[in-house]
Amino acid sequence: MAELRSWCFILAVFAASLYGISAEIKFTTPVGRLFTYEVMREKFQNDFETSSKLYTGVLHDDPMVFKCKKQGFPDLPEWLRFIQRHPFDNGFLYGTPMSPGKYFIEIYAINKISYDAARELLVIKVIPEKLLPYQAEFFIQLREVEKVLPSSVQIEIKQDLQKLWNNEALEMINISNALDRGGRVPLPLAGHYEGVYVKVGSKKYFSKCLQRVMSPEYQRECATEAKVKIPGECTFCKIPSNCITWCKTELVRRPASQRFHHHAYPHSLSYFAMKSNVPHHESPTAMFCCGGALIRDVYSHSFSSIHIQLYHHQTIHGNTEELRSMASQRGVPAPLSTLPMFNSRTGERASPLQSDSIPLIMAQQEPYSDTLPRK
Numbered sequence: 001m002a003e004l005r006s007w008c009f010i011l012a013v014f015a016a017s018l019y020g021i022s023a024e025i026k027f028t029t030p031v032g033r034l035f036t037y038e039v040m041r042e043k044f045q046n047d048f049e050t051s052s053k054l055y056t057g058v059l060h061d062d063p064m065v066f067k068c069k070k071q072g073f074p075d076l077p078e079w080l081r082f083i084q085r086h087p088f089d090n091g092f093l094y095g096t097p098m099s100p101g102k103y104f105i106e107i108y109a110i111n112k113i114s115y116d117a118a119r120e121l122l123v124i125k126v127i128p129e130k131l132l133p134y135q136a137e138f139f140i141q142l143r144e145v146e147k148v149l150p151s152s153v154q155i156e157i158k159q160d161l162q163k164l165w166n167n168e169a170l171e172m173i174n175i176s177n178a179l180d181r182g183g184r185v186p187l188p189l190a191g192h193y194e195g196v197y198v199k200v201g202s203k204k205y206f207s208k209c210l211q212r213v214m215s216p217e218y219q220r221e222c223a224t225e226a227k228v229k230i231p232g233e234c235t236f237c238k239i240p241s242n243c244i245t246w247c248k249t250e251l252v253r254r255p256a257s258q259r260f261h262h263h264a265y266p267h268s269l270s271y272f273a274m275k276s277n278v279p280h281h282e283s284p285t286a287m288f289c290c291g292g293a294l295i296r297d298v299y300s301h302s303f304s305s306i307h308i309q310l311y312h313h314q315t316i317h318g319n320t321e322e323l324r325s326m327a328s329q330r331g332v333p334a335p336l337s338t339l340p341m342f343n344s345r346t347g348e349r350a351s352p353l354q355s356d357s358i359p360l361i362m363a364q365q366e367p368y369s370d371t372l373p374r375k
Contacts, residue, residue, distance in 0.1 A: 024121045030129030031100055032201075034172040036149050037122060039066050039084070039091035044109035047118040063087030063112040071104035071121070080105070083146050083177075087112050092149045096174045097126040131254055132201030135173060136165070136210060139248035142241040143196045145177040156242055161200055163236035164244075166207040174199040206251060209234035213249050222247035 029035040041064055049060060068082045068091075069075055076082060079098060084091035093105065105122040138161065140148070147153065154172060162170050178195035179185065186192035212218055212231065221228045230237075230246045237243040 024123065026123045026125070028125045028127060029097065030127050031097055032129055032131045032173060034096055034174055035080075035094065035124065036151070036154075036175075037093040038150065039068075039082075039093065039107055039109075041088070041090055041109075044118050047109075048111050048114070048116050061088075062114070064109050065112060066091040067108040067110070068093060069106055071106050076105070077103055083149075085146055089146070092146055093122070094145075094149055094175060097124075100126045100128045102126070132171060132173065132203060133254050134203070134205055135199060135201040135252045135254070136161075136206065137174075137197055137199040137250045137252070138244040139178070140196045140198060140242060141245050142193050142243070144194050145175065145196050148175055148196050148198070153242075156239060157198060158200065160236045160238065160242055161198075164207065164209055164234060165200075165202065165204075166209075167202050167204045169204060170200045170202050172198075173201045210249070210251060213251055218247075 025037075027035070027037065044064060045060065045062065048062070063086075065087050066082070066084050070077055076093075077095075077097075080093060080095040080103070082091060082093050093107075103124040103126070105124060107120050107122060109118045111117070140157070148157065154175075158170060158172065162168055174197070176197045177183075178197060181197060183195055186194055209231070212234070228247050230244070
C-alpha cells in the first residue's frame with residue numbers, strides 16, 4: 001500500500017509538470033532579513049475544484065501535502081526551509097538569505113483524496129542590503145515555529161521586543177526551530193513545546209534592559225541553571241505564549257567590516273549566534289568593550305569553531321585512554337580473537353611477516369576441503 005501511494009505521488013507530480021505552472025508569484029527581499037511565505041491550502045483547493053464547484057456550489061476541504069524545491073534541483077536552497085505539520089495545515093517557506101540572487105521555487109500540492117496535483121512557481125529576488133549592526137536573539141519556550149511564522153504573530157512578538165529594546169525600528173532577522181539548534185523533541189503532552197529562537201536587529205544600540213544581559217550578575221544567575229525571571233522593569237509580554245526565556249537571550253554586535261553582504265558568510269544569521277559550551281575565559285573568541293559591557297565579536301567566530309573542535313577531539317582522546325586503562329585493570333587475559341593473526345580453527349597465532357598474503361579464511365587455500373573441526 002505504501003508503495004502504491006508513493007507511485008501515486010510520483011505520477012501526480014509528473015502530471016502537474018505536464019500541465020504546467022498554474023501561477024507565478026514574485027517576491028523581493030533584502031539580504032539579512034527574514035523571508036516568509038505562507039502556502040495556502042485554500043488557494044490550491046480552488047485549483048482542484050473547477051467545474052464541480054461551479055455547478056454544485058460545494059467547497060471541499062480535502063487534505064493535501066506540499067512539496068517544495070528549487071527549480072532544476074531536488075532540494076531547497078540552503079537558507080530556505082519548509083514546514084507543514086499536517087495535511088490540513090497551511091505550509092510555510094521561511095529563512096534568511098545571506099547572498100543576493102534570484103531563486104525559482106517550485107511548490108507542488110497533492111490532493112490526498114483524489115491525488116490531483118497543482119503547481120505554482122515562487123520567484124524570490126534577493127537584493128543587497130546592509131546588515132544591521134546590533135542584533136539580539138531571544139528564546140520563546142511556549143511556541144512552535146509554524147505558530148510564529150504567520151505575520152500577525154510576528155507583529156505581536158515584535159511589539160513586545162520593541163518595548164524591551166525601547167526601539168520602534170526593529171526588523172525581523174531570523175526565526176528558527178529549537179530542534180534545528182540541538183533542542184530535544186518534547187513529550188507529546190499538553191504544555192510541551194519545541195521552542196523557537198527569534199532574532200531581531202536594529203541600527204540603534206541596546207536598551208538598558210538588554211544591557212543587563214551582559215552584566216556579571218546575569219552571568220552568575222543564569223550559570224546556576226535556576227529559573228531566573230525577567231526583571232520587573234524589563235517585563236513586556238502581553239501574551240504568555242510569547243514571553244521570552246531571559247537566560248537564553250544573546251546580544252551580538254557586528255563590526256563595521258561585516259555590515260555589508262559578503263560571500264564568506266552564506267549561512268543563516270543564527271549560525272553566528274550559536275552559544276558555545278566552552279567557557280568564555282577559555283575561549284579565544286575576541287571580546288571588545290562597548291558601553292562598559294563585553295559583547296562577543298562575531299568576526300572571530302572561526303577561531304571559536306576551531307577551539308571547539310580541538311576541545312571535542314581532546315575529550316574523545318581522554319575518554320579513549322580512560323577506557324583502555326579500565327580494561328587493563330580487569331586482571332583477565334585478553335581474548336584470543338584480539339591477538340594478531342589468530343586462527344579460530346587451530347588456535348594458532350602466526351606472525352604477519354611469514355607471508356605476503358594470508359587468506360582471510362582457510363577455505364581460500366583449499367576451496368573444496370572440509371573446514372569443520374576434527375577430533
